[in-house]
Every structure is written in structure tokens, then in C-alpha cells.
Amino acid sequence: MPADAAYVDTSVLGAYYCPEPLSGAAETALLELQDPCISPLTEVEFASLVARKRRLKELGGREANEVLQLFGQHVTEGYYRRLPLGTEHFVRARELIASLTSALSTLDALHLSVALSAGIPLLTADRDFARAARRHEAAAMLIK
Numbered sequence: 557m558p559a560d561a562a563y564v565d566t567s568v569l570g571a572y573y574c575p576e577p578l579s580g581a582a583e584t585a586l587l588e589l590q591d592p593c594i595s596p597l598t599e600v601e602f603a604s605l606v607a608r609k610r611r612l613k614e615l616g617g618r619e620a621n622e623v624l625q626l627f628g629q630h631v632t633e634g635y636y637r638r639l640p641l642g643t644e645h646f647v648r649a650r651e652l653i654a655s656l657t658s659a660l661s662t663l664d665a666l667h668l669s670v671a672l673s674a675g676i677p678l679l680t681a682d683r684d685f686a687r688a689a690r691r692h693e694a695a696a697m698l699i700k
Contacts, residue, residue: 559589559676559677559695560589560590561590561592561674562589562593562676562677562697563594563639563670563674563677563679564589564592564593565679565681565685566602567680567682568582568679569582569594569627570602571681572586573626574615574623578681578699578700581681581699581700582681585679585697585699589679592637592679593636593637593638593639593671593676594636594638595638595639595640595641595666595667596641597666597667597670599631601663603624606620606623606624607620639673639674641666641670645666645673646669648669652665652668653665655692657692660685664682664685667685668688668689671694672692676695677694677695677696677697678695679699680697681698681700686698
């Protein structure tokens with residue numbers, strides 16, 4: 557992997573902490589990073605992802621709680637560097653969306669604005685998000 561640091565998208569975390577076809581690739585990508593970064597938005601979005609998997613019965617209640625507990629432990633222990641999310645990121649996200657060069661969702665635009673502000677690549681398992689990030693001249697690493 558070409559970067560020491562990267563902003564880790566929720567799609568990668570979902571594959572890392574929950575059994576999915578991309579779990580092995582997510583683990584490899586995360587272990588190769590010296591400085592995996594997230595934001596408070598990532599933490600909220602990850603909790604939402606786990607809750608959705610629970611509702612869809614992809615995870616049992618106990619499994620979902622264990623996943624959330626392990627992720628929370630990793631965050632607390634400093635495995636991930638927390639990047640701030642402030643008003644300037646919302647302004648930049650609005651500008652990214654308004655540029656009309658790609659179809660970014662609100663949350664993806666916020667994630668991308670944090671990565672761009674930090675000057676680090678985006679690590680994602682979402683092909684459309686990686687493509688959109690590149691259209692905005694952001695470095696994006698796609699796990700497959």
C-alpha cells in the first residue's frame with residue numbers, strides 16, 4: 557500500500573469487523589497502514605452499519621454488541637487516529653457536492669472533506685466513492 561496514513565471509510569471497517577467477502581482484504585489494508593484515521597462521523601456511521609446488519613439478521617444481537625465493543629476498544633486504545641470534524645468540513649462538503657462533478661452522498665462528501673483537509677488518501681471498499689474522490693483530485697485506495 558503506497559500510504560502510511562489513510563482516512564478509513566466505514567465500508568472498510570464493516571468488512572474488517574464483520575464477516576464479509578472483503579474481510580481479508582480489509583484486514584490486509586488496515587494492517588499495512590501505520591496511521592489509520594477516522595472521524596467522529598465514522599464512529600456514528602459504523603454504529604449505524606452494525607445496527608443495520610443486526611436488523612437484517614446478518615449479525616445476532618450478541619455478535620453486534622461484540623463488534624461494537626471491539627471497535628470502541630480499538631478507538632479508545634488509539635488504534636485509529638481521530639481527525640476532527642468541524643464546520644469547515646461541512647462547508648467543504650457542500651462545495652464538493654455543489655461542484656456537480658460527481659454524485660457524492662452527503663456522508664461521503666463529509667468523509668472526503670476530512671481526508672482532503674488532512675492531506676491523506678481515502679481507503680474505501682466502495683468503488684463509486686473511490687471514483688468520486690478521484691474526480692475531486694483526492695487520492696483514493698480501493699480494496700478489492
